[in-house]
Amino acid sequence: MDQLGFLFAANLCVWGGIFFYVLTLKKRQAALERDLQLLKEESGKDGD
Amino acid sequence: MAEENSSKEISSSQGGLFWLTAGTMLAALIAIYVWVPTEKNEGIIQRVMYFHIPCAWLAFFAFFIVFVSSILFLWKKEREWDIYAHCSAEIGVIFCSLVLITGPIWARPVWGVWWVWDARLTSTLVLWLIYVAYLMLRGQTEAGSIRARYSAVVGIVGFLDIPLIHFSVLWWRTFHPKPKVISSEGLGKGMDPSMLITLGISLAAFTLLYCLLMGRRVALERTKDEIDRLKREKLYSS
Numbered sequence: 706m707d708q709l710g711f712l713f714a715a716n717l718c719v720w721g722g723i724f725f726y727v728l729t730l731k732k733r734q735a736a737l738e739r740d741l742q743l744l745k746e747e748s749g750k751d752g753d
Numbered sequence: 754m755a756e757e758n759s760s761k762e763i764s765s766s767q768g769g770l771f772w773l774t775a776g777t778m779l780a781a782l783i784a785i786y787v788w789v790p791t792e793k794n795e796g797i798i799q800r801v802m803y804f805h806i807p808c809a810w811l812a813f814f815a816f817f818i819v820f821v822s823s824i825l826f827l828w829k830k831e832r833e834w835d836i837y838a839h840c841s842a843e844i845g846v847i848f849c850s851l852v853l854i855t856g857p858i859w860a861r862p863v864w865g866v867w868w869v870w871d872a873r874l875t876s877t878l879v880l881w882l883i884y885v886a887y888l889m890l891r892g893q894t895e896a897g898s899i900r901a902r903y904s905a906v907v908g909i910v911g912f913l914d915i916p917l918i919h920f921s922v923l924w925w926r927t928f929h930p931k932p933k934v935i936s937s938e939g940l941g942k943g944m945d946p947s948m949l950i951t952l953g954i955s956l957a958a959f960t961l962l963y964c965l966l967m968g969r970r971v972a973l974e975r976t977k978d979e980i981d982r983l984k985r986e987k988l989y990s991s
Contacts, residue, residue, distance in 0.1 A: 708798040708862055715801045715858040719808065722851050723962070730969050737976040744983040 767968055774965050777958040784951040792948075801859040803951055807959035808851040809877075813915050814963060815845030816884065820912035823905035832978070835901040838908050840970040842887050844963060849881045864928060872921035873929035876914060883911035896981075 785803045792799035818841040826834035856874065857867040868874065887907045894900040922931050944952070 708796050711798050711858050711862050712800060715804060715855045718854045718858070719804045719851055722847065722854075726847050726966070727969075730966070730973060734969070734973050734976065737973065737980060741976060741980050741983070744980060744987070748983060748987060 767965070770961065770965050770968065774958065774961040777954065777961055781951070781955040781958040784954050789947050789951040790945075795863055798859060798862050801855055803955045805852060805855045805859060806952060807955045808848045808855060810956055811959045811963050812845045812849040812852055812880075813918075814960070815841045815848065816880070816908075816912055816915060818967075819845065819884075819887075819908040823908035826901060826905045827909075830898070832901075835905070836971060836974045836978075837967075838905065839891060840967055840974055842884050842908065843970060844966050846881065846884045846888060849877070849884065852877060853881055860928075869928045871927040871929060872925040873918065873927050876918045876921050880911065880914045880918060883907070883914060887911060 781803070785800055789800075789803075791797055819838045822834045822838035822841065825831075826838060856877075860869075861867050887904060890907060891900060891904050894903070919932070921927060922929050
């Protein structure tokens with residue numbers, strides 16, 4: 706592999722890593738917000 | 754109503770931070786690939802430095818926040834500090850992993866080997882292992898004050914490796930080059946001004962990225978706490 710290939714690999718790792726982490730955060734947040742919404746709806750029904 | 758207003762303020766400040774980070778990142782990329790000249794000894798691969806050093810800086814900064822937050826947690830016993838320590842440790846591990854990946858990619862064409870067990874590389878690997886252990890400890894134990902206390906101790910002890918990493922290249926003979934930004938000749942004296950400016954922009958972009966990621970990660974942890982609180986309330990009321 707030439708120097709350009711190594712530079713490309715390094716870039717891919719950095720940006721891919723950051724992108725993957727941001728995506729994971731978004732997915733986790735969406736799942737938690739769904740759970741929170743369900744819980745709030747359930748507690749609202751219990752209150753009635 | 755007040756809660757709604759404050760969440761709107763948070764999301765608008767996060768939006769501002771996102772665009773500021775994106776703009777600085779774009780400026781860094783232009784400086785790295787268009788503006789800064791190619792280093793004459795190492796060639797084009799030297800441009801990895803503009804990601805490698807900011808990733809290292811971000812990891813060290815994140816672990817410094819873990820260190821400070823852990824001390825504050827042990828002192829004040831407030832959950833908020835435990836949240837900051839946990840979130841910052843996770844971000845620190847991500848960027849420390851990127852340092853350990855980009856380092857060998859840079860080393861292979863320059864040194865001819867992917868990895869050498871010299872003091873700088875080994876102590877950085879030890880730092881990564883300490884904070885992976887920190888996250889595993891948190892993942893494997895029940896949530897509560899005992900977990901937070903043990904984690905805080907690991908978070909404080911782990912940080913002691915960072916001065917060792919910094920001084921390792923000065924205390925021992927290593928493959929890794931000596932610091933050029935903070936050197937004995939003076940701040941940034943060992944580098945070309947254009948390289949120093951590019952590195953400065955990249956460092957600013959990565960620091961902003963840390964703030965952005967930290968904001969998102971802390972929000973996630975608060976949502977988790979809210980869910981736990983509602984579950985507890987439901988359990989006691991039934």
